[in-house]
Amino acid sequence: MVFMATMKDVAREAGVALGSVSRVINHAPGVKQKTIDKVNAAIKKLNYVPDEYARGLKVKSSKTVALILPSIWNLFFAEFAYYVEKYLAEKNYKLLLCNYSNNPKAEQHYIKMAKQNKIDAIICITYDDLDKYFYAGIPLVSIDRYFEQKISYVTSENYEGGRLAAEELLKHGVKHPAFIGTYNHNPSDVMKRHKGFAEYLSEQGYEFADVYLLEPVTKEKEETELFKLLDKNPEIDGIFCNTDSLLLDVKNWLAQREISVPEQIQLIGYDGIKPDFNSELGISTIRQPLPEMAKCAVEMVIEKVEQHRDEQRIERFPVSYIEGNTTKNI
The missing domain is CATH 3.40.50.2300 (Response regulator)
Structure with missing residues (x-):
């Protein structure tokens, strides 16, 4: 059986109170450097991995963004998901990939998760009638689709x-x-x-x-x-x-x-x-310009999460023609 260290084990090893360990892990201000050093040393020795989800419940943030897609089998959606995950990782956020397979009930389930604070925000590509499920409390950015409510979205020209x-x-x-x-x-x-x-x-x-x-x-x-x-x-x-x-x-x-x-x-x-x-x-x-669109969507949704900004933003990106083998040479 593999031993999984807990926060209590870290506190015992470091010789500090459990609350001190929590404050160090969550980077709370006012913690003495001596305490920080003790806790970090104990974490390293015990190979302790903080429970990010449990921390998220306490601080009202899971550092997780859901990306809701109709299908991951579509090359466009798959490539977009790649870039969203890339830019979220750069901001120290995780991606929850939600492939709803054209099932509105599955979409509604992911939106419910956001309401329960299990995820911080949603980036979605959806073509269903979900207006009634969105409200100002869910930081959300849509791709291409716009709604009756003033939800931010990213699209191309x-x-x-x-x-x-x-x-x-x-x-x-x-x-x-x-x-x-x-x-x-x-x-x-x-x-x-x-x-x-x-x-x-x-x-x-x-x-x-x-x-x-x-x-x-x-x-x-x-x-x-x-x-x-x-x-x-x-x-x-x-x-x-x-x-x-x-x-x-x-x-x-x-x-x-x-x-x-x-x-x-x-x-x-x-x-x-x-x-x-x-x-x-x-x-x-x-x-x-898929990478730029994904980066913009990530920046917009994190801005909504961290700065609590709920005003609508619309970003349109220019397109270009790419010559390939399905047209004649001119």
């Missing part, structure tokens, strides 16, 4: 990204553009990708076809609707997919029909995801 995708398709020689993507009943900046795409093409005198489906939607439904669109509009030679993950699906579906990319249909996605953190995915896409 989605409207400009949609315009940029349309501009690049036309630059690459596309004459008959199309759009494929999904939208949600709840308001989200992501929907502005479709609006920006549509308005740029209208300004340039182009019409476009689209598959714009209300979530939730299956991949099978997206594939079926895409081919209905192509059967009705065989002249389509360029498609803007509103996420990179969708672009990869579309590329595979086209290959099954022996439609070559980019020779017959050019594709541009949105996100700028990577298969790993050292190489590009290889597709043409509108890149969001």
Whole structure:
């Protein structure tokens, strides 16, 4: 049986009161240096590890932030989680990763944890109707989604990204553009990708076809609707997919029909995801500055926790076009 030292063991070893050990561990002011030295020496000798969770209950802080995601299988969400954990660690905070798998009840459970002070704050990517579960007492930062209540959120310039995708398709020689993507009943900046795409093409005198489906939607439904669109509009030679993950699906579906990319249909996605953190995915896409967005979300939520600031902040980050192998060389 492995011996796990307790705070009482540390106090006994150091020859000080239990309260003195607690004050040293929590960096309380006014503790004599001699006491600090004794306690630290005892901690080292006994290999004592403080119970961070128990400390958090006493000081109303667990130094833990929950990141609520729809799915960790999505490359965009996985990469975002990586950077959130990285920047939280730099601030001496821990990450609780909450993968709710499109289950609103699971989201509600994590929000309840925050109300019980088991976690300090929430960073979330959610598309569900959770307004009634949020209140001013939960430090929260949303990604893309905005709410009726004035909750802070971080997003990219989605409207400009949609315009940029349309501009690049036309630059690459596309004459008959199309759009494929999904939208949600709840308001989200992501929907502005479709609006920006549509308005740029209208300004340039182009019409476009689209598959714009209300979530939730299956991949099978997206594939079926895409081919209905192509059967009705065989002249389509360029498609803007509103996420990179969708672009990869579309590329595979086209290959099954022996439609070559980019020779017959050019594709541009949105996100700028990577298969790993050292190489590009290889597709043409509108890149969001994911590390900067994650860092901003972390700074915003910690500011809310430590400075008790509850005013709304909105941060939008510029996007850029990345040339890849799903568009023709120009």
